[in-house]
Amino acid sequence: MPGSIQSIERAAAILRLLERGSGRLALGEIASALGLAKGTVHGILRTLQDVGFVEQDQAGGRYQLPAGGPQARAKRMDPNLLRARAMNWSDSLAARSGEAVRIGIPSEGMVLVVHHVFRPDDTAQTSDFGTTLPLHATAWGKILLAWDNELSAAALTGTLPALTSRTIVKPTALTRTLADVRSQGWAIEIGEFMPGEAGLAAPLRLPGGSVVGAIGISGPADRLCANNTRPRQDLLVSVLEASRSVSRDLAVDR
Numbered sequence: 001m002p003g004s005i006q007s008i009e010r011a012a013a014i015l016r017l018l019e020r021g022s023g024r025l026a027l028g029e030i031a032s033a034l035g036l037a038k039g040t041v042h043g044i045l046r047t048l049q050d051v052g053f054v055e056q057d058q059a060g061g062r063y064q065l066p067a068g069g070p071q072a073r074a075k076r077m078d079p080n081l082l083r084a085r086a087m088n089w090s091d092s093l094a095a096r097s098g099e100a101v102r103i104g105i106p107s108e109g110m111v112l113v114v115h116h117v118f119r120p121d122d123t124a125q126t127s128d129f130g131t132t133l134p135l136h137a138t139a140w141g142k143i144l145l146a147w148d149n150e151l152s153a154a155a156l157t158g159t160l161p162a163l164t165s166r167t168i169v170k171p172t173a174l175t176r177t178l179a180d181v182r183s184q185g186w187a188i189e190i191g192e193f194m195p196g197e198a199g200l201a202a203p204l205r206l207p208g209g210s211v212v213g214a215i216g217i218s219g220p221a222d223r224l225c226a227n228n229t230r231p232r233q234d235l236l237v238s239v240l241e242a243s244r245s246v247s248r249d250l251a252v253d254r
Helices: 006-019 027-034 038-050 070-075 079-097 139-146 149-157 171-184 233-250
Strands: 100-107 110-117 187-190 197-205 211-220
Touching: 006 027, 006 038, 027 038, 079 100, 079 110, 079 211, 079 233, 100 139, 110 139, 139 149, 139 171, 139 187, 139 197, 139 211, 149 171, 197 233, 211 233
Parallel strands: none
Antiparallel strands: 100 110, 100 211, 187 197, 197 211
């Protein structure tokens, strides 16, 4: 059988060390405690920072575990940073798709819209910035539920209100839907939130894969969908490209 991987063993040793004592250690203290070179430890710490397993105090330079674990750190992502990284790509997505674009993050059991780009036409529109959307009945919510076990557990054990005749209200059906979302890497809802409307969304990820939000488009179902069952392929490609581009930019300065 293959042997153990040394870099993973060292990363695990660093995490265990930070779990003990004060939990806030300088680079030299970590290197000394583990008998490793500072350069080696620094490289591992940078990787652990990138994937959200370690935080660094900017004032003192000490390292610590994020409060609540790496998933909690992902959920606390600054909406202003997310908007800044996503702005150009969301504008481009609206122009290419001809539809409105929303970016959402989890907030108190709902989807909080932190960025909204109007549909690029002359029709009257109202900003959705700062509004909330249901998790179980929107494409953005399904993305967040699919990759957050805590969030999905709360949703599946609670009440799933029917917003339209097509809203998923049975936990077993929602569980199957979320499994499909994880498998295909995107989510769609057709008439589940508002009759005749559809949404198509994909995940926004930090390095390492943690999902911190969702980006997607919304509009009339007959424009977004083929045969009212699946998203149009060109729109799906555009949404997935936008999600990958924003996720790549989220890696900058992490």
